Amino acid sequence: MTTQLDRVVLIGVAGDSGCGKSTFLRRLTDLFGEEFMTVICLDDYHSLDRQGRKAAGVTALDPRANNFDLMYEQIKALKSGQSIMKPIYNHETGLLDPPEKVDPNKVVVIEGLHPLYDERVRELVDFGVYLDISEEVKINWKIQRDMAERGHTYEDILASINARKPDFTAYIEPQKQHADVVIQVLPTRLIEDKESKLLRVRLVQKEGVKFFEPAYLFDEGSTIDWRPCGRKLTCTYPGIKMYYGPDNFMGNEVSLLEVDGRFENLEEMVYVENHLSKTGTKYYGEMTELLLKHKDYPGTDNGTGLFQVLVGLKMREVYEQLTTEAKVPASV
Ligand SMILES: Nc1ncnc2c1ncn2[C@@H]1O[C@H](COP(=O)(O)OP(=O)(O)OP(=O)(O)O)[C@@H](O)[C@H]1O
Ligand SMILES: O=C(CO)[C@H](O)[C@H](O)COP(=O)(O)O
Numbered sequence: 001m002t003t004q005l006d007r008v009v010l011i012g013v014a015g016d017s018g019c020g021k022s023t024f025l026r027r028l029t030d031l032f033g034e035e036f037m038t039v040i041c042l043d044d045y046h047s048l049d050r051q052g053r054k055a056a057g058v059t060a061l062d063p064r065a066n067n068f069d070l071m072y073e074q075i076k077a078l079k080s081g082q083s084i085m086k087p088i089y090n091h092e093t094g095l096l097d098p099p100e101k102v103d104p105n106k107v108v109v110i111e112g113l114h115p116l117y118d119e120r121v122r123e124l125v126d127f128g129v130y131l132d133i134s135e136e137v138k139i140n141w142k143i144q145r146d147m148a149e150r151g152h153t154y155e156d157i158l159a160s161i162n163a164r165k166p167d168f169t170a171y172i173e174p175q176k177q178h179a180d181v182v183i184q185v186l187p188t189r190l191i192e193d194k195e196s197k198l199l200r201v202r203l204v205q206k207e208g209v210k211f212f213e214p215a216y217l218f219d220e221g222s223t224i225d226w227r228p229c230g231r232k233l234t235c236t237y238p239g240i241k242m243y244y245g246p247d248n249f250m251g252n253e254v255s256l257l258e259v260d261g262r263f264e265n266l267e268e269m270v271y272v273e274n275h276l277s278k279t280g281t282k283y284y285g286e287m288t289e290l291l292l293k294h295k296d297y298p299g300t301d302n303g304t305g306l307f308q309v310l311v312g313l314k315m316r317e318v319y320e321q322l323t324t325e326a327k328v329p330a331s332v
Contacts, residue, residue, distance in 0.1 A: 007326035008079045008104050009319045010124055012115035014175050015131030016168060018142050020185075021111050023297050024131065024308045028109065030290060031312045032319070038105040042112030043089045045071040050094025061113055061167035068118040075124050078104045107319060116175040127212065127318045129311055130179035134186045135161070140196040141298075177250035180209050181314070183307050188260055190238035198238070200260040201303025203310065207253040211321040214255040215278045215310055217244035232271045234264045242272070257310075259303030266292055266301060280313035287313065 011028075015021050025039055046053075046060055047067040058065050067087075074084040081104050088097040116122050116130070133141070139161060146152040152160075176182050181203060188198035205214035217224050223245035229235035240261035247256045257276075263269060269288040273279070281287050290309045291300055299305040 005081055005104060005106060007323045008081060009107050009322050010075065010079055010126050011107060011109045011315055012122075012125040012128035012179075013109060013111040013131070014113070014115045014128065014172070014179065016113065016133070016138070016164070016172055018138065018145065019131045019133045020141070020299065020304065020308075021131060023299065024129075024311075025109065025111060026297065027290070027294070027308050028312050028315065030293065031316045032107045036106040037109060038102065038107070039109045039111060040075075040086065040102065041089075042066075042071065042110055042114055043091070044087050046089045046096070049089070049096050059164055059167045061164060061171050063114075063117070063171060066114060068114075068121065071114075072118060072120040072124075075108075075110060075121055078102070078108050079124055106323075113172055114175070116178040117171065122178055126322060127209075127315055128179045128181075129315075130176045130182045132176060132182050132184040134184070136187050137185050137196045137199065177252065180206050180212055181311055182249070183304070183311065185304055188238075190241065190260055198260075198262060199299075199302050199304065200258065201307055203257040203303075203307045204247075204249050205255045205257070206249075207255060211318045212314060213278050215257060215276055215280075215314070216255060217242060217257060217276055220277070221246065226275075228272055228275075233268050235261070236264055257307070259306060261302070263301045263306075266295060269306070272306075276310075279310055280317040 013021055045067050048065045053065050077084050083103045085099040086102045087099050090097045116128050142157045146157050184202040186200045187196045188200050226242040229239045243258040245256055247254050270285045273287045287309055291305055
């Protein structure tokens with residue numbers, strides 16, 4: 001079947017399990033609308049089921065446990081407006097279920113461990129983000145979720161992170177260099193915080209990407225250290241620090257934006273938003289409004305929420321420009 005779409009825009013969201021992909025995708029839904037955005041979890045392209053991986057002695061992160069040929073063929077078909085019969089990996093049983101039909105949509109998001117791994121798939125991706133959670137923070141988030149909701153022990157969680165580490169380093173992490181933006185989540189530098197509750201979040205924005213102009217603080221291209229706390233932004237100890245400046249990241253020229261600390265009063269976020277430019281907002285305060293809409297999402301009061309919303313807005317901008325370009329007849 002071929003659906004009439006001017007342009008299917010393909011977004012890649014890469015990251016390890018438990019790195020906040022679902023939260024980010026929920027924020028994207030606000031911007032594109034549930035109806036117009038289809039999410040494909042790349043776990044569905046595991047070629048080996050749980051038993052198969054165990055027998056072969058490989059993890060799900062290992063390319064040998066995944067069918068990249070099928071992934072490429074199916075993503076390519078979706079991008080050209082064709083429906084696919086996508087396999088399903090069932091996390092409850094660890095088995096591959098019968099395939100399901102997936103239709104193309106205005107926006108197709110491929111999320112998971114390997115959206116930017118295979119060169120052919122990467123070429124199809126219009127905009128890619130990598131969620132880069134430092135080990136200290138990853139352990140903390142996993143502990144919060146897996147101990148509370150899944151009954152795992154601290155030792156189990158640590159052992160599972162460590163067991164995945166070599167393959168994570170070999171196959172997942174290198175995708176960072178191919179992402180248009182990387183959201184790095186690190187422990188704060190403001191105080192010593194063993195539990196990693198306070199976060200330093202960096203938005204690494206690649207320069208020279210078509211239709212993507214990095215957001216900046218105050219003055220494009222300069223280097224800025226900013227303490228927004230004072231009369232206009234309420235902060236309790238240890239406050240908030242922001243940074244903006246040019247840098248080099250894995251051989252790419254980038255612009256960095258950084259927020260260290262926690263926003264005390266979300267309503268005042270508009271003050272910070274006001275000092276950011278090229279955010280992709282359509283009206284005054286849109287970014288703050290999007291944050292306020294989901295106060296309950298994890299990270300809404302720190303740089304993770306702020307940058308997830310900002311990246312979503314930039315994706316909307318890229319989407320609009322790509323679809324406009326697709327409508328303009330090619331000049332002769
Ligand atoms: N910004 C954040 N701040 C604090 N905790 C967070 C943040 N994002 C995610 N978490 C924690 O990490 C957990 C996993 O988040 P989420 O479900 O969004 O990740 P995921 O990558 O989709 O995970 P999975 O692939 O395992 O389903 C959440 O339950 C929450 O405890
Ligand atoms: O890294 C993962 C992505 O979600 C999972 O561990 C992988 O998909 C295997 O799933 P399961 O542990 O349920 O067999």
